[in-house]
Amino acid sequence: MTPRxxxxxxxxxxxxxxxxxxxxxxGMATAMVRLTASQQxxxxxxxxxxxxxxxxxxxVEWMYYKLANxxxxxxxxxxxxxxxxxxxxxxxxxxxxTCTYYTYFEGQDPTSGLAISKxxxxxxxxxxxxxxxSCPDNASAxxxxxxxxxxxxxxxxxxxxxxxx
Numbered sequence: 601m602t603p604r605x606x607x608x609x610x611x612x613x614x615x616x617x618x619x620x621x622x623x624x625x626x627g628m629a630t631a632m633v634r635l636t637a638s639q640q641x642x643x644x645x646x647x648x649x650x651x652x653x654x655x656x657x658x659x660v661e662w663m664y665y666k667l668a669n670x671x672x673x674x675x676x677x678x679x680x681x682x683x684x685x686x687x688x689x690x691x692x693x694x695x696x697x698t699c700t701y702y703t704y705f706e707g708q709d710p711t712s713g714l715a716i717s718k719x720x721x722x723x724x725x726x727x728x729x730x731x732x733x734s735c736p737d738n739a740s741a742x743x744x745x746x747x748x749x750x751x752x753x754x755x756x757x758x759x760x761x762x763x764x765x
Contacts, residue, residue: 644745645745645747648729648745648747649747649749651691651693652693652727652728652729652747652748652749653727653749653751655687655691655693655695655727655749656695656725656726656727656749656750656751657725657751658684658687658695658725659684659687659695659696659697659725659726659727659751660697660723660725660751660753662684662697663675663682663697663699663723663725664723664753664755667699667721667723667755667757667761668761669761671719671757671759671761672701672703672719674699675699675700675701675721676699677699677700681696681697681698681734682696682697682698683695683696683697683733683734683735684696684697687727692729693727693728693729694727694728694729694730694732694733694734694735694737695725695726695727695735696725696726696734696735696736697723697724697725697726698723698724699721699722699723699724700721700722701719701720701721701722702719702720703717703718703719703720704717704718704720705717705718706718716758717758717759718756718757718758718764719756719757719758719759720754720755720756721754721755721756721757722752722753722754723752723753723754723755724750724751724752724753725750725751726748726749726750727748727749727750728740728746728747728748728749729745729746729747729748730746730748735748736748736750
């Protein structure tokens, strides 16, 4: 009797292909989850940053209102920054506003002959979402969700509370 030739089954490659396909699909799923989380974090940070920018702008506008009504008396100077707590209650952001001014004389009033006194106001508003009593908050600056925006503006006003030009 002649021995029968041994037949090998053509199996095994499908298992390797299935495992490789499973690893590729799992890697793609992991990448999608990470991308989604990253995009959500980016959108949240962008929204918080935009709110902080608008809060800082609101602080500048608040100081302009005080200057328009009170002139130089509305500007307490850089030694006394004002913290606006109303923003904290409404938006979760704290706004600190400082104001300094410099007076200089330019030209001459044609009717009275006196020198024209001009005041240059520098208004700086800083908005942040830290936990301190004022902004900027250096202690919270290392947290990943901390945001801070600063607006600086200059305005020129005469002593009669009108603008310079």
